[in-house]
Structure formats: C-alpha cells, structure tokens
Amino acid sequence: MITNAPKITTSRFDNADSHTLAGFEATGGYQALRKALSMGPAAVANEVKTATLLGRGGAGFPAGVKWGLAPENVWPRYLVVNGDESEPGTYKDRMLMERDPHQLIEGVLLASYAIGCGQAFLYVRGEMPLAQERIATALNDAYAAGYIGKNILGSDFSVDVVLTWGAGAYIVGEETALIESLEGNRGMPRLKPPYFPAAKGLYMQPTIVNNVETLSNLPWIVSNGGDAFAALGAETSRGTRMFAVSGHVKNPGVFEVEYGVTTFRDLIFAPQYGGGILGDRALKAFIPGGASAPWFFEEHLDLPLEKVTVDRAGSMLGSGAVVVMDDTTDAVKACLRLVRFFARESCGKCTPCREGTTWLENILQRIQDGYGRPSDLELLLDVADNISPGIAWPPKQTTICPLGPSAVSPIASAMQRFRPEFEARITQAEENRHMVPVTISKAASYG
Amino acid sequence: MAEADLTQLDGVTVEINGVEVIAHKGELLIEAAERAGSYIPRFCYHDRMKPVGMCRMCLVEVDTGRGPALQPSCMIECTPGMKADTESDVTKKAQDGILEFLLANHPLDCPVCDKGGECPLQDQTMAYGPGESRFVEEKRHKEKPIPISDLVLLDRERCILCDRCTRFAKDVAGDPLIHFIHRGNNTEVNTFPDEPFASYFSGNTVQICPVGALTASTYRFKARPWDLETTESTCQTCSVGCRISIDSSRDQVQRFAGVDIDPVNWGWLCDKGRFSSEVVTSESRLSEPLVRDGSGFVAAKWSDALNRFAKALGSASSPQSIGVIGGARLTNEDAYAWSKLFKGVLATDNVDAQLGDGLPAHAVLGLPAATIDEVCAPGGTVLLLGPDVKEELPVLFLRLRHAAVEDRVSLVEISPRSTGISSLAKASVHPRPGETAEVVAAVLGSAPISREIAGIVADELEATRLVLASAIGPIKVVLGRASVAESASVIVAAASAILDARPDAVFLSALRRSNIRGALDMGLAPGLLPGRITIEEGREWYSEAWPALPTASGLDTEGILRAAADGKIDVLVLLGADPLTDFPDADLAERGLTGARTVLSVDTTLNASSKRADVVLAAAGFAEKAGTTTNIEGRVSTLSQRVTPPGTARPDWMLATELSSRLGTDLGFESFADVLAEISFVAPSHLALDQAIAEGVPDGVLLPLDVVVIIDEDDEDIVILDETVTVSEDGAEVEVTADVVFEETDGSEADQTNGLIELIVDDSDTAGSVPAFVEFIPVGTVVIPPVDSYAFRLVATRKLYDQGTLVQSAPSLAPLAVSASVSLNPWEFDRLGVAAGGRATIRTAKASVSVTVHSDIGVPRGVAAMIVNQADGRVSDLISADELVSEVRIETSS
Amino acid sequence: MARLTNDNVELAREIMSLYPRPKSALISLLHLAQEQDGHLTDSAMAHIGELVGVSSAEVLGTASFYEMFKMEPVGRYMVNICTNISCQLVGGEELLAHAESTLGIRPGQTTPDGLFTLEDVECIAACTEAPCLQVNYRYEHRISNEGFDQLVNDLRTGNRSDIPDHGVLAQIRQHIPEDRRAGSVTPEDTAVPAWISAPEEAEK
Numbered sequence A: 001m002i003t004n005a006p007k008i009t010t011s012r013f014d015n016a017d018s019h020t021l022a023g024f025e026a027t028g029g030y031q032a033l034r035k036a037l038s039m040g041p042a043a044v045a046n047e048v049k050t051a052t053l054l055g056r057g058g059a060g061f062p063a064g065v066k067w068g069l070a071p072e073n074v075w076p077r078y079l080v081v082n083g084d085e086s087e088p089g090t091y092k093d094r095m096l097m098e099r100d101p102h103q104l105i106e107g108v109l110l111a112s113y114a115i116g117c118g119q120a121f122l123y124v125r126g127e128m129p130l131a132q133e134r135i136a137t138a139l140n141d142a143y144a145a146g147y148i149g150k151n152i153l154g155s156d157f158s159v160d161v162v163l164t165w166g167a168g169a170y171i172v173g174e175e176t177a178l179i180e181s182l183e184g185n186r187g188m189p190r191l192k193p194p195y196f197p198a199a200k201g202l203y204m205q206p207t208i209v210n211n212v213e214t215l216s217n218l219p220w221i222v223s224n225g226g227d228a229f230a231a232l233g234a235e236t237s238r239g240t241r242m243f244a245v246s247g248h249v250k251n252p253g254v255f256e257v258e259y260g261v262t263t264f265r266d267l268i269f270a271p272q273y274g275g276g277i278l279g280d281r282a283l284k285a286f287i288p289g290g291a292s293a294p295w296f297f298e299e300h301l302d303l304p305l306e307k308v309t310v311d312r313a314g315s316m317l318g319s320g321a322v323v324v325m326d327d328t329t330d331a332v333k334a335c336l337r338l339v340r341f342f343a344r345e346s347c348g349k350c351t352p353c354r355e356g357t358t359w360l361e362n363i364l365q366r367i368q369d370g371y372g373r374p375s376d377l378e379l380l381l382d383v384a385d386n387i388s389p390g391i392a393w394p395p396k397q398t399t400i401c402p403l404g405p406s407a408v409s410p411i412a413s414a415m416q417r418f419r420p421e422f423e424a425r426i427t428q429a430e431e432n433r434h435m436v437p438v439t440i441s442k443a444a445s446y447g
Numbered sequence B: 001m002a003e004a005d006l007t008q009l010d011g012v013t014v015e016i017n018g019v020e021v022i023a024h025k026g027e028l029l030i031e032a033a034e035r036a037g038s039y040i041p042r043f044c045y046h047d048r049m050k051p052v053g054m055c056r057m058c059l060v061e062v063d064t065g066r067g068p069a070l071q072p073s074c075m076i077e078c079t080p081g082m083k084a085d086t087e088s089d090v091t092k093k094a095q096d097g098i099l100e101f102l103l104a105n106h107p108l109d110c111p112v113c114d115k116g117g118e119c120p121l122q123d124q125t126m127a128y129g130p131g132e133s134r135f136v137e138e139k140r141h142k143e144k145p146i147p148i149s150d151l152v153l154l155d156r157e158r159c160i161l162c163d164r165c166t167r168f169a170k171d172v173a174g175d176p177l178i179h180f181i182h183r184g185n186n187t188e189v190n191t192f193p194d195e196p197f198a199s200y201f202s203g204n205t206v207q208i209c210p211v212g213a214l215t216a217s218t219y220r221f222k223a224r225p226w227d228l229e230t231t232e233s234t235c236q237t238c239s240v241g242c243r244i245s246i247d248s249s250r251d252q253v254q255r256f257a258g259v260d261i262d263p264v265n266w267g268w269l270c271d272k273g274r275f276s277s278e279v280v281t282s283e284s285r286l287s288e289p290l291v292r293d294g295s296g297f298v299a300a301k302w303s304d305a306l307n308r309f310a311k312a313l314g315s316a317s318s319p320q321s322i323g324v325i326g327g328a329r330l331t332n333e334d335a336y337a338w339s340k341l342f343k344g345v346l347a348t349d350n351v352d353a354q355l356g357d358g359l360p361a362h363a364v365l366g367l368p369a370a371t372i373d374e375v376c377a378p379g380g381t382v383l384l385l386g387p388d389v390k391e392e393l394p395v396l397f398l399r400l401r402h403a404a405v406e407d408r409v410s411l412v413e414i415s416p417r418s419t420g421i422s423s424l425a426k427a428s429v430h431p432r433p434g435e436t437a438e439v440v441a442a443v444l445g446s447a448p449i450s451r452e453i454a455g456i457v458a459d460e461l462e463a464t465r466l467v468l469a470s471a472i473g474p475i476k477v478v479l480g481r482a483s484v485a486e487s488a489s490v491i492v493a494a495a496s497a498i499l500d501a502r503p504d505a506v507f508l509s510a511l512r513r514s515n516i517r518g519a520l521d522m523g524l525a526p527g528l529l530p531g532r533i534t535i536e537e538g539r540e541w542y543s544e545a546w547p548a549l550p551t552a553s554g555l556d557t558e559g560i561l562r563a564a565a566d567g568k569i570d571v572l573v574l575l576g577a578d579p580l581t582d583f584p585d586a587d588l589a590e591r592g593l594t595g596a597r598t599v600l601s602v603d604t605t606l607n608a609s610s611k612r613a614d615v616v617l618a619a620a621g622f623a624e625k626a627g628t629t630t631n632i633e634g635r636v637s638t639l640s641q642r643v644t645p646p647g648t649a650r651p652d653w654m655l656a657t658e659l660s661s662r663l664g665t666d667l668g669f670e671s672f673a674d675v676l677a678e679i680s681f682v683a684p685s686h687l688a689l690d691q692a693i694a695e696g697v698p699d700g701v702l703l704p705l706d707v708v709v710i711i712d713e714d715d716e717d718i719v720i721l722d723e724t725v726t727v728s729e730d731g732a733e734v735e736v737t738a739d740v741v742f743e744e745t746d747g748s749e750a751d752q753t754n755g756l757i758e759l760i761v762d763d764s765d766t767a768g769s770v771p772a773f774v775e776f777i778p779v780g781t782v783v784i785p786p787v788d789s790y791a792f793r794l795v796a797t798r799k800l801y802d803q804g805t806l807v808q809s810a811p812s813l814a815p816l817a818v819s820a821s822v823s824l825n826p827w828e829f830d831r832l833g834v835a836a837g838g839r840a841t842i843r844t845a846k847a848s849v850s851v852t853v854h855s856d857i858g859v860p861r862g863v864a865a866m867i868v869n870q871a872d873g874r875v876s877d878l879i880s881a882d883e884l885v886s887e888v889r890i891e892t893s894s
Numbered sequence C: 001m002a003r004l005t006n007d008n009v010e011l012a013r014e015i016m017s018l019y020p021r022p023k024s025a026l027i028s029l030l031h032l033a034q035e036q037d038g039h040l041t042d043s044a045m046a047h048i049g050e051l052v053g054v055s056s057a058e059v060l061g062t063a064s065f066y067e068m069f070k071m072e073p074v075g076r077y078m079v080n081i082c083t084n085i086s087c088q089l090v091g092g093e094e095l096l097a098h099a100e101s102t103l104g105i106r107p108g109q110t111t112p113d114g115l116f117t118l119e120d121v122e123c124i125a126a127c128t129e130a131p132c133l134q135v136n137y138r139y140e141h142r143i144s145n146e147g148f149d150q151l152v153n154d155l156r157t158g159n160r161s162d163i164p165d166h167g168v169l170a171q172i173r174q175h176i177p178e179d180r181r182a183g184s185v186t187p188e189d190t191a192v193p194a195w196i197s198a199p200e201e202a203e204k
C-alpha cells in the first residue's frame, strides 16, 4: 500500500540550504530541543518508547528499549552514533549526514539528554569527506549558536558532540567493533555477552549505539509526540523508513515510505519509487535488506516492509537496502561477489570467518572460472555449515559476530533456488577441460 | 579443593555431560569442565591470561534455559542450572570444522617443526581431526621464519592467530611490541619495522604458542620432544625461585620452560632464566680441578687438588685468618656443608655469602616477612624501596605489574632514579642518594609535607604521603639495594624508619643472587649459624651438633677484603664468587686478593678472581646436582639433577665433606639427602623440612614450618609439633591436627594414635631450648655529607644483561649486554658542556672512567647514573666501600 | 621520512583533547599523517605512538586494519571503483575494465607518472547512483566510460581543483570553542549528570 505519510527524516531534502543552520532553523530546527528541555529527560525517553522507533542500523531493536538497558546509576554513559554505513546496497545515512546534518545533531542532543550522556561520538565512515565536512560545519555552527556544549540554551544540560572519522572497514559498523575503533584499536568485535554496549561499551562504560537514521527521527518524534509516530505504520514497524532501491530498476533511489504497510512490489514497481524492472525484464530475485540478508523472490513481492513479517519469511529488512536482480543476472557471479565482500571484510578474529569466508570465495571463484569439481557444491554447503550450523534463519553461528554467517546468506539463497546454474557451470567445466588442480591466488581474485 | 568447600564458596551447580558439577562463582565453563574430567580443546585460551574467545575451538553446546546453543566455553561463566554438552554431535561437528579451518592454511611441515610431538594443533588433529584435506587451494605463503628479536623467530605460515603471544606481550609483560597487523585472512603477527620484540620476557611467547610459529633461536632443531627427558627444578638465575622444567637429551641440557606454580611464577620465566640453559653447556665450564703452576694452571688429580686445598686451610695461623666469600650460587645442602666446615670445624666466622652489594643478614632474616602473594594481594599498598625489579628480579616485576594493573594494588616507589616499574606506580619519587630514610620518614608521617626533602619538591612528597596514608592494611615493602654506590646502612635506616612509622609493615627482601637467601639461612654470614640464628643464641644448641664454633662474630666481605689487604688473611676461599667483578669497590677487591696469602676457589667456571687462586676445585652446577634452594620469600623448593656434571666436577657438599675429612673431621654426609636430613634436624628455622619436602609439595615449603619444638625435660628429648596442637603438661604427649607424618630419628614412623603424635627425638646432637631467630637491628638516621654543588651523586644500578659470568657464558644472551655509559638528566647538559652520545669522564678521588653520555629524564638532576658490571668503564673503580654515598665529578672528554 | 610537522602536532593535540583517552584519537591522527605525507610513513606512525602513548607496533596494528591507510606511497589520485552488488548489476565491473585500459594499470597499481592508483573497492554507499566511483573519496555518480575518460583528462590537466591530493579528507574540521565546551567525560567521572539528578531530586 502506498500512503501519503509525512516525510519524517527526508523532509528538507529538496531544500538547497537543507544542510545549513539557517535553513534548518527556518524549517523548525532545534525546536524539538527547546521542547525537550522543558519536558525533562524522562519524558523525552518516554516519547521515544511510545513511538516504538525500531533501530535503522540493521538489527531493528527498539531504540526506547535499548536506552532503558543501560544499568541504572552507572555513570558516565556515552552515546555513539553509527554513521559507518557500508552494508552493500545501503545508501541513506550518508544522505542524512550530507543533506540534513543538523537534524542528526538535534537527534543526538535529544538522545544524550534523555539517557544522561555528557559526551557523544559521531562516527562517520572514512570514505565520506563531504558528510564529514557538513557535520563539522553544522557542529561548529551549532556550538556557536549555543545548541551544543556547556549549558545548552541556558539549561543545565551539557554535552560535547565529537566528530570522528572511520578509515575503511565494513566490520566497524558492528557496534562493538565501532567501540573498539573509537578506542583507537583494530575494529574487531567483542563477544556479546558479556560486552553488550549498553552495559559495557566505550571504555567499559554503559554506551548506547544508534544508527544515523534512527536518531534523525527523534526531532520529529519529540515535536509531534511519540503517539503521532506510532500512528504511522504497522503494529511492529512504526513510522516511516528510508529504503534504497538499487540494481535492475528503472528509477533507483532512496525513498522514505510508511513503514510496515508499503510492500516490496510498491517499492520496486511504483512509478514514484523504483518504477519497475529495467527493460521490463522479469524479476529473478531481490535482496530485501542488504548483502547480509537472504534473497527474496517473486513470491515475496507482496509482503509488506514490515520487520516481523519479513523475519518470519526467512530474511530481514536489515539496513533498508533493496537490491533488485533481473532474469539476466548470473546467480553464481552475484553470489561470488557478495561472498567476496565478506571475505575481504572479515576482521580475522574468528577462525571460521577468517578461514571459512576466504575458502567459500575460493570455491565459488573456481566454479565461476570453470574449474569447479562436482564435489564442490557439497563442500560449499558444508563449509558454510561450519560457519553457520544448520544454515538456518535466523542464523546460528560459530563466530563472534554475524559477519561470517552473513557470507552464508547469498550461498544458501542462490544454491537453494538456482542450484542448476551452479551445476551447469560445473558440468561445463568437466566437458571443457581436464581437471587441473587450480590455485586461486589473492592477486588474481582481488585484481 | 574438596567439593564440600566449593559449595561453601557460593559455588554454582552446573551440569556437564549429564553430570552435576559444582563450579566456583564466576568460573569459566572450560575450567569447570576440565576439573570435572572433560577436557575441552582450545587454542587461544590460556589460564593465566584474559580470555578472548577467538579461535572458537572450545565451542560447546550450552543451554542456559533457552535451548542449546554453541558457546565458547572459555568466555562463558558458569551460572546456576547451566547445562553443557561437550560431546554432542553439534559440538563435535563445530570443533571438527574449526580444526579443518585452522589446518586449511597451516603448513604440513610437522616433521621439521620444533613443536612437532608436543603441538596442541597436531595432537588435536590426531585425536579428532578430519582425515584428508578438502582444501585444495594453495596455502598462504609467507617468508619462513623471520627473527622478531635476538632470541625469538616467527614463522607466520604456522601461526593460527590465537592472540596468545600478543596478549602476553601487552597484558602480562607490558611490552606491546608484537601485534596483529593487517586484517581478515591477511592478518599476521609482526613487529613494527626495525623495532624488534626486545622484551625481557619474550621466551614465554615461545612456550605458550600452541603451534610452532614462535621458536627460540637457542633451541631450533636441537631436539625432538620424544628424545627429551624432563625434570622439574627451580631456576637459579635470580632469587625469585621460578619453577622450571629442564629438558635434556643425550645427557645434554636442551632447554628450560616455565612451570606454573601459584605462589611464585605462574608459569612465566624471564629470558635470562630461560636461556641460561646455555650456561650449563657452556664451553667455559670447568671439568676438572686446577692447580697453580707458576703463572698458569694445570689440571690436577682430585686427590692432589683436595690435599693442596685442605693443606692450605689447615695451615692458617688462626680461625680469624681464614676468610670465606660467596655461597649464593649453591644449594642449601652445599651451603650447609660449607658452613659446617668453616664455622663448625675450622671455627672461623669470617664468612659472607654476599659481596657487599646486598643487605645485612639481620635485615634479610629479621624483618617481619611477606610472601610474594602477600605483597601482591589485591587492594594493598606496596612500597618499593629497592632495586629495579624489572632488571634484577624480572618475574617479581611481572607479579607486581599484574597486582598494579589487575588487582588494584598501589605501588609507591622510592628509588634513586626511575625504573622499569615507575610508570605503574601511583607515586614515584627519587631522593638524592643517601637521603632515603628522611624521605621515608616524611612520606609515612602524619604531618603534611610542605618543604623539599632530599631534592624532591614538597608537592610530590605530599602526593606520595597521601597515597601511603590511604593504604588499607599493612604496607608491604620490597626492600633491597637500589644502588651499590649507596651504603646498605642507608637502606637499613630507611627500614627502621618504616617500622617506626608503621610497626605492622612487612618486608620482602629483594636480593638478587639465586640462593642468597638459602646461603644466609645456612649461616653463610658473619655472626650467624644455620637456621636463622645468631652464634650467641645458638651456641648451646649447636654445642653438640657441631665439633666447634667460632668464638666471636667475624667479618663480612668488605671486612675480609680489608683484612686481606692488610695482610691479615692467610687463606681466602671463594665459593663461586668473583669479588673482582662483583664487589662494588674494585680497588678494595683487588687489594684484598693481592694481600691474601693463599686464594682458593670452588667454581663452575674460571672468572677474574678464581684465576688468581692457587687451587680451583671444579664444582657441579645447576641441573647437575640435586638439592634444595630458598627464594627471596624464604620458600624452599627442590633442585633436580638432570645431567651428569662435566668431566669430574663434583657437588660442593661433597667437596666440603672431603676437605673436612682431610682435616680430620667427618661431616657425616654421604648424600645430599644426609645433609638435608641434618639441616631439618638442627637448623631451627628448617626443622622438619625434609618431611615437608618428601611430601612433594610443588609450590615449595615456606619456612619456618608451623612446628613448635618442645624440649621434653624428663626424657631430654625434643618433640616437634604442629603449632595448632595443644601441648600436654609434660610436653611428652600432644595432639596434632596437621597431617604431616614425622619420623623418628631412627627412621621409624612416629607413634600416631588417635590423632595423637609423639615424636621423640634423640637429643644427643642438640641441646638446650630452641634458639630465637635473628632480629632486625634498627639504626637511626645516617649522616650524609652535604651536597657539593659541583659534584654529582653516583647511582650504580644493574641491567638484566650485563658482563657478569652468567650472561657472558650464554652465547645467545652475551650480545644483549649493554655497554658502559653514564645517564644524566638532560637539564645538566649545558652546565657540564656534554651532549647525548658524547663522552664524559667520571671522576672520584681515586679513579676516573670515560664513558658515553645518555640523556635520561628518569635520572634526577645532580645524579650520575651508571650500570654495574660493564667491562669498558667500570663503575666499581669509582666506588669506595667505606663511603656512604659516592660523589663524582663529570667532565667532557673526547 | 617525516614525523608530524609542528603545526600538525598542535592540531593533533587539539584532536586528542576531544577524547576522554588520547588513544581514541589514534585513527584521526593517522588521517592527519596521511594528509601530510600522502601515505603513512614509519616515522609518522612512531611519532603518533609517542603522542598518544602506545607502542609503534600498536599504531601499525590499528593502521593496517583499515583500508584507507596506505603504508606505501600511492598516486596523487586514488580512483576507487565500486564493483559490489548494486554496481556490479549495472556495469561496475565493466567500468573497472574500462578504467584499467584507460589508465593502463590493474587494480592496486599506480600509473608510472604517479598520478593515479586504481582500486577495485567494496560498496561506497551510492548504490542507487551506480555505477559509481570515488576519486580521493569524492563521489562520481552514474558514471559512463566516456565520463570516466573525461574525469581522467580533467584530473590530468588540473581541471578538478575541487579534488585535493590523496590523503586530504574533510577540509573543514570541528573546533570546539573553549567557552562552549562541556568537557570530555572520562570513565572516572562517575557523577550523575546535572540535568538527570535535578529532576530526580525534585521528585524526592
């Protein structure tokens, strides 16, 4: 269902000056902050709880609940903003940071106020200098205008917001790896439990990690009330949400739609959104929530963009990245490309992920290159099984974080639906050449 | 611990493979399972380091109420009701999978790998691993072993990235010089370019590497595990007393490894200790006795050498004309035998195991004692008033580091210059040499400090005082000689000041030479007899046991050398000692050796001093003889024989016995066990030691044992009891709660009925009531001459690797010795006209040396810091033993 | 090779002051060093270790984890072409192949004139604008082969002054004015924040 829900996070995107303080103030900016200061922190937290704002970073955990997980009376608490956006197919946080940095900052201030955080860190992906500049300017302006820093707007609320840049590592998007990175370390995830950030995060203090989009919703929620937000969307997915539609569509783009009610079909085919498959070809498959998500097919098109529904159907909305593949897509090649991503991005901490993802990549590469052996398909699945036992959804894991098992998603999907393509590649290999034991060197596969 | 105790310690009940197990609160599942007999395979987990849960080998199915899920058992704490299945199909499949992943890139060079045969990865693979490899791709290739330090090589192909070495380097040693580099499948361990893993503890990484990635350059390809014979022993490189295993093959010592004992070393060793294995096999070892022939030596028959030695001893004009220096490198039994010979037969008391660089025996033995564990107990406060522990007692440094970093122990350091532990200290102040006691009194006082003392500004002193004032419980003092250019009396005065301010303070003496504590315990110090007693106290007690006793207190090493220089010493005996190198005043040592009529030596190698002897008896060394040794805490542990001594070299106790019989007295020893038995019978602090040793306590025996000795007046017998006993009126029958079984002197087991033990000891060898132990003799403040503004005060400290005999006999360690230098605070450079890297002449009234200048902000202004034991600029040339502090002048030299 | 210049040391100190622990500034300082020299030199890394108080090996350990830090010199322009899924589907790999032939180098290599280094990179968050690339992390959206050649030409002839040399990221930095600063919160600051405690007290 396509609705006329208000734009919550992208309302200023059409304004040329959306990233400036003046432009922001002219369109209601920092009013939520003023309102919040008169409400008190508990009331602000309450509004967010009422809104049932699900995290937009991938896991979809309700922000209000997460804030409540910080152990009582343990101070200081930190807020870490996850702007490391790197999940293949995902493009929305960069937009929010480049085009409406003040909205994000206001969200950071509201969250800091509500949870009692005196210092927040805004971690922006390294490869995004424009976002870094826009946020730096916004922070400098907001400091000068008294919105951030000591005694904000004359109140007893004080918080410093520190801008930090990443340096190129997908895994740092994982919240505990992000914290490691913020401590100046290699971005290797910590085991949860015991290191749940809300309890033991940055410097082992309670730390709330929230995604850029999640926090960008806060000014609207505080201004309009949690109830107004909760009135939008479906039972378990409230408000609106940004989706990036990419791949084989006529009109790729980032669209803010009402959460929980809009369907994949709407998103991919509606003229104001994806506009249909490129060249009006047939749909082969689509990834509903970023590279880590199992693929969906034709039969899933009418599912609503609703968290629980999609989870039950065997995948996830993840980071709001819908990647469309038409019937010309080479399933083996697409699968290889995704697996290669995870192999390259493994932090190397867990044996199964470090060794296993590369092994999976090597097997797929040789199948793709026409050197596959008949036993390779079972090998592929068994190696996958040793990373993610049972190859089930939600995935089980022999690893610390979900990155390793994420490499299994495209394999499970492609092998389940397009196994004949893999087999054909192998049969062809058998016919075409004698089997030569091949070695796939790094240089060859990474170019 | 018994199961019953565990429940009392709020244990939690978990179920492991269907069996109920009581775990400690907070205990890791992997540990609880092992205690319960289910060993879970592991690579990254090491019980002395924080778990990281990254190899994933220890995954087991754990159910905490939400259904079974794979969890790393090394990260999961036991919680009530937890169920773990370490053998389920899911567990097995996961573990097999991990093993296969680990082997995917692991080279199959086990036959040429040093770890082959003792490799956890190999063992796991044999036990559980998949048969044939399904990994057909080429394995990762990296340059074969690269040296990451002078002692350790790294083969990155074999590395399984378990983070053990890197965690050790950072968390345990505090030397994060090796690190994970790159990411994912390209991750490797490496150093920063041109910054080697120069850690005093690097060898531990070789030991804890679960594969053959890290190897010791001293051991590569030397032996195969299945050829090795192993014995446990105690490291004798310094006096911490780390437990080690000695591996030998074909009667040759191959390597040492750390053994984990709780009270001391936790499995760690320093590199000097570990690689001192090379000393045993050193080319320079004496294999036969030598006698002087003109200006050189000739090899002699043992009978001739012993006769000549005995004759020299016998020809001394009086007991006072015999001087004996050394004994710290011996076993307790050796030390006792010499003690008995020199004090009990020849009746001289000019005997000193220390070389003027330690502390008076009454301080070492008489101050209220603390063990390492007590010093490091969580939450305590430790006052470091001694040497740089990192340089002199490295594993004690590791323990203190752990205490400070992990166990909230506050370290306060008062030292003449900054040390390897300063950065971990809550406060670290550096008084001018000689003025330590005054600083100690002030910082332990209750009055706020508002003036400068000993060159330290008031603020620093006050901050230090506040740290000490907030101490909970007694202050633990690590006491020793920080600088040999400062008289021991300065430290004794400081200890006195501590006891004045804090009567409950306890002390750990930081003496350096291997068994120095044992030597002192055995009476190798003037005024003492074996068993931590003075001659006066013990005169009656020993009157029956020993044929003779010295009539009065004798001289210490300085006194002996002085007497020798004055021509008053006929026979100077060196027991494994080299005063020319080690005595802080080289000039006095030289005059002493020249002035002595005859010099005799017993040693394992020839050194500068033994080269001046008339007879040198070849002694068996470490790993070549059995015995016991005593560490800084007074803990006695065993030394084992692993190999035969070179040539015909013999243990010292045997030499003492032979010499004694040549002098007409039978010491009564036919084996080291005889000596131990006598020690355990007559040395008051060591009573019943042999029984406790026989119990085979791996942690060693802390002395004195909890025994009470009662003289049974009626039977004129001695009864040895546990302290917890109740003693009946006449002392003949007592109740004992300890489970030590005492023997009677005739070897039969003591009567033991119904919890009653009666030990009747024949008193023919001992008499009188048990003597009291030596007491500390406090001294008032020492008066130091005022500072002369042109002079610098000299500080002479040690480095782990020096020009000493031990380091120089180990080919791998010898090149690590630093060369002579003077370190100065850079603020002094201008007024002196010197520059870092330039040369300076350091001058005292009697000598001058020219050395390289280092800039070091850890050296206070007005201080010249030098390193002891450097061939190319000896600080001992500058020091005068009779001065409390050494003042030097510094001039540029070209 | 270069340690940080005095100006950069000053900037480094300002950056470190933004964090409760100096080590947290490590990645920012590495960016600063890379901005100074175009890549990370050993001496810059060692210098940074001194500044934040960690060993050089730890600095290298952190630096080498992150893709953007280069331990060897690279071209003046780092051309990063995305070949991840969204771009792959609409021609990312073909664009890469075209770039290889235009520049005459393979991914990971630098042109002999030292101008360009080509990289085959993972998703750069411009998936709806595929195929896309970055030059020194400045985006080029929906780029065609012709567009690519034009870009290279412009870079060669100095017509893209908007793209600074490799190593320069954001050219605007955050500066917190001293009088507005709330102050870093260290883990040791265990006091209840003022605005949290006030209402609580009011409740009582």
Ligand SMILES: Cc1cc2nc3c(=O)[nH]c(=O)nc-3n(C[C@H](O)[C@H](O)[C@H](O)COP(=O)(O)O)c2cc1C
Residues within 6 Å of the ligand: A054, A055, A056, A057, A058, A059, A060, A061, A063, A082, A083, A084, A085, A086, A087, A170, A171, A172, A173, A174, A175, A176, A209, A210, A211, A212, A214, A215, A401, A402, A403
């Ligand atoms: C491998 C991996 C990568 C991730 N990358 C990102 C990311 O780039 N941005 C993000 O916001 N969250 C990412 N996440 C999710 C974060 O761990 C975390 O759940 C999120 O930042 C929480 O914010 P939210 O509750 O507001 O969604 C990633 C998680 C994993 C496992």
Ligand code: SF4
Residues within 6 Å of the ligand: A171, A188, A189, A345, A346, A347, A348, A349, A350, A351, A353, A354, A399, A400, A401, A402, A403, A404, A405
């Ligand atoms: S699963 Fe992979 S990315 Fe995640 S912690 Fe383990 S090795 Fe690192």
Ligand code: FES
Residues within 6 Å of the ligand: B041, B042, B043, B044, B045, B052, B053, B054, B055, B056, B057, B058, B059, B072, B073, B074, B075
């Ligand atoms: S031993 Fe537990 S993960 Fe390595």
